[in-house]
Amino acid sequence: MNPTGPSPSIGPLEQVLHTARARVLADLVAGDVAQADVVSLVEDSVTQRRWWVEQWPDGSSFVAGLVAQDVQDALLEKYGRWPLCPVCPTGDPHALEVEPELGPDPHWVCHKAGVKVASVGSLAAVTGGKRRS
Numbered sequence: 001m002n003p004t005g006p007s008p009s010i011g012p013l014e015q016v017l018h019t020a021r022a023r024v025l026a027d028l029v030a031g032d033v034a035q036a037d038v039v040s041l042v043e044d045s046v047t048q049r050r051w052w053v054e055q056w057p058d059g060s061s062f063v064a065g066l067v068a069q070d071v072q073d074a075l076l077e078k079y080g081r082w083p084l085c086p087v088c089p090t091g092d093p094h095a096l097e098v099e100p101e102l103g104p105d106p107h108w109v110c111h112k113a114g115v116k117v118a119s120v121g122s123l124a125a126v127t128g129g130k131r132r133s
């Protein structure tokens with residue numbers, strides 16, 4: 001944890017949820033899909049995961065990966081695949097997947113190429129440098 005700690009007005013649970021929300025939003029921004037209705041999907045997930053992590057505080061480090069998967073599932077129904085793989089130059093467009101599905105330090109992984117692409121929250125480092133044509 002951050003040795004300076006969260007601000008006194010925010011408890012550890014809120015900090016976890018805040019961080020998870022920020023990481024997934026950063027990836028949505030990186031994928032250029034952070035419209036208002038998409039952001040509300042993140043809020044919905046965070047609300048559900050708040051309950052989940054209250055029941056199981058030991059799972060707090062899993063929350064970012066879970067929120068990312070919730071949003072991915074919700075987007076698949078409404079918009080289609082997200083986030084699209086930025087590393088495979090050819091072939092059908094395909095989405096990245098979160099690994100581990102239930103664990104700390106979640107990453108976006110391309111199963112086709114078999115590579116870790118970026119940590120959840122760090123997709124901009126991979127996609128941000130490229131202009132989409």
Ligand SMILES: [Zn+2]
Nearest residue numbers: 085088110112
């Ligand atoms: Zn790929």
